[in-house]
Amino acid sequence: MIRICPFKAIRPVRDKVHLVATRPYYTYKKNVLKAKLEENPFTFLRIINPEFNLERKTKPNSHERFLHVQDKYIEFINQGVLFQEKNEAIYIYQQTKNGHKFTGIIAGASIDDYELGKIKKHEATLTSREAMFVDYLDIVGYNAEPVLLFHPAHDNLEIMLFRLMQVRPEYEFTTTDEVTHELWVVSGEDVLTIQHYFAEMDALYIADGHHRSASSAGLRNLRKKKNQPGFRNEDYFLAFLMDERKMEILEFNRLVKIMNNLSKEAFLNSIEKIGSLTSLNHAQKPLHEHQITFYIASNWYALNIDKALIPVNDPVKCLDTDLLTELILRPILGIQDLKTDPNISFVSGAESIESTVSTVDSDKFKIAFILYPISIDQVKAVADANGIMPPKSTWVEPKLRSGLTIYNINE
Numbered sequence: 001m002i003r004i005c006p007f008k009a010i011r012p013v014r015d016k017v018h019l020v021a022t023r024p025y026y027t028y029k030k031n032v033l034k035a036k037l038e039e040n041p042f043t044f045l046r047i048i049n050p051e052f053n054l055e056r057k058t059k060p061n062s063h064e065r066f067l068h069v070q071d072k073y074i075e076f077i078n079q080g081v082l083f084q085e086k087n088e089a090i091y092i093y094q095q096t097k098n099g100h101k102f103t104g105i106i107a108g109a110s111i112d113d114y115e116l117g118k119i120k121k122h123e124a125t126l127t128s129r130e131a132m133f134v135d136y137l138d139i140v141g142y143n144a145e146p147v148l149l150f151h152p153a154h155d156n157l158e159i160m161l162f163r164l165m166q167v168r169p170e171y172e173f174t175t176t177d178e179v180t181h182e183l184w185v186v187s188g189e190d191v192l193t194i195q196h197y198f199a200e201m202d203a204l205y206i207a208d209g210h211h212r213s214a215s216s217a218g219l220r221n222l223r224k225k226k227n228q229p230g231f232r233n234e235d236y237f238l239a240f241l242m243d244e245r246k247m248e249i250l251e252f253n254r255l256v257k258i259m260n261n262l263s264k265e266a267f268l269n270s271i272e273k274i275g276s277l278t279s280l281n282h283a284q285k286p287l288h289e290h291q292i293t294f295y296i297a298s299n300w301y302a303l304n305i306d307k308a309l310i311p312v313n314d315p316v317k318c319l320d321t322d323l324l325t326e327l328i329l330r331p332i333l334g335i336q337d338l339k340t341d342p343n344i345s346f347v348s349g350a351e352s353i354e355s356t357v358s359t360v361d362s363d364k365f366k367i368a369f370i371l372y373p374i375s376i377d378q379v380k381a382v383a384d385a386n387g388i389m390p391p392k393s394t395w396v397e398p399k400l401r402s403g404l405t406i407y408n409i410n411e
Contacts, residue, residue, distance in 0.1 A: 005108035006088035010406040018173035044403030066139040102398040108236030120383035133215030143238035143407040147209030238407035248397040250349030286372040315381040348395035
């Protein structure tokens with residue numbers, strides 16, 4: 001039984017929603033972030049970066065900085081850029097990108113379900129980062145970016161969402177990355193029906209937002225220890241819940257700066273010991289699982305990993321991201337820790353093969369490894385086994401906007 005809750009979203013007024021809602025600040029390059037902050041007084045980035053254009057700045061991730069974030073947030077409300085919904089609601093959100101429609105609901109997801117293992121995870125969180133987010137949430141008092149969850153297929157829920165989406169959406173706008181965003185407000189008996197459909201489900205899975213969900217649970221536990229008065233919304237966190245059939249998982253590819261003192265010929269000889277190696281006459285992504293293609297010294301190759309080297313009964317060790325690490329990156333190229341080694345970088349499958357090739361040709365990197373995407377079933381298998389995927393195993397679509405529906409924790 002999965003529990004979700006409606007909430008009174010704090011959200012942009014209709015005529016400014018396209019200016020307020022934004023990608024998370026950490027996804028922008030510094031020059032682009034600066035330009036957006038300069039040109040758009042209504043962007044949610046102004047809340048996250050409250051000291052923009054101020055000479056005197058507080059320390060990043062400090063209490064003082066978080067208090068300034070809270071002040072800027074209140075300023076947006078007082079100026080009428082943001083307002084709070086009068087009645088509790090659940091929100092249908094649809095994002096259309098490259099012809100693909102990502103549809104789901106925005107609601108509160110239960111922290112009890114998270115702690116009971118009904119909301120399953122496949123990534124480890126960093127204690128220091130989790131603590132920082134707990135401090136942030138405690139001071140600012142809201143969630144602005146939903147955790148992306150996926151749920152088992154539910155035909156009755158899908159039929160209901162389709163019916164509710166036949167009216168004109170509350171929001172409809174297209175952003176400069178050519179993505180269209182639509183949002184519908186759902187209230188009354190329809191909320192109860194949606195809650196009933198989720199109660200029929202046994203589990204949810206985190207696709208993106210492990211630190212956000214962990215820090216929401218951490219905040220509730222911290223406040224309980226302090227015997228602070230509780231709020232209903234503390235028991236839930238902001239989530240976007242999608243049918244697993246509508247998810248899109250792309251690969252996360254690897255760029256390596258070093259050859260570990262190996263010549264190209266010596267490297268290829270080592271590779272041949274772990275599978276069949278084929279020379280390619282053009283750029284090519286892997287055609288199937290356990291095939292890795294790579295680009296080195298202006299040449300493309302395809303490696304089919306020897307089946308005897310694949311631990312098929314281990315949901316983590318049979319992943320291509322883990323096989324690449326254990327068979328090539330560590331023993332051959334000397335890269336031991338993917339989280340800390342400066343000689344490896346990651347690039348999502350959303351990037352073109354041409355841009356990857358040009359990066360290697362520029363001599364910034366020596367090798368590009370292209371992986372086959374991990375499937376939804378593989379993500380679920382790892383989570384069901386309480387396993388942890390290697391870093392940067394999946395690039396999940398859709399990427400959600402901050403500031404579209406803000407969840408007031410202190411309510």
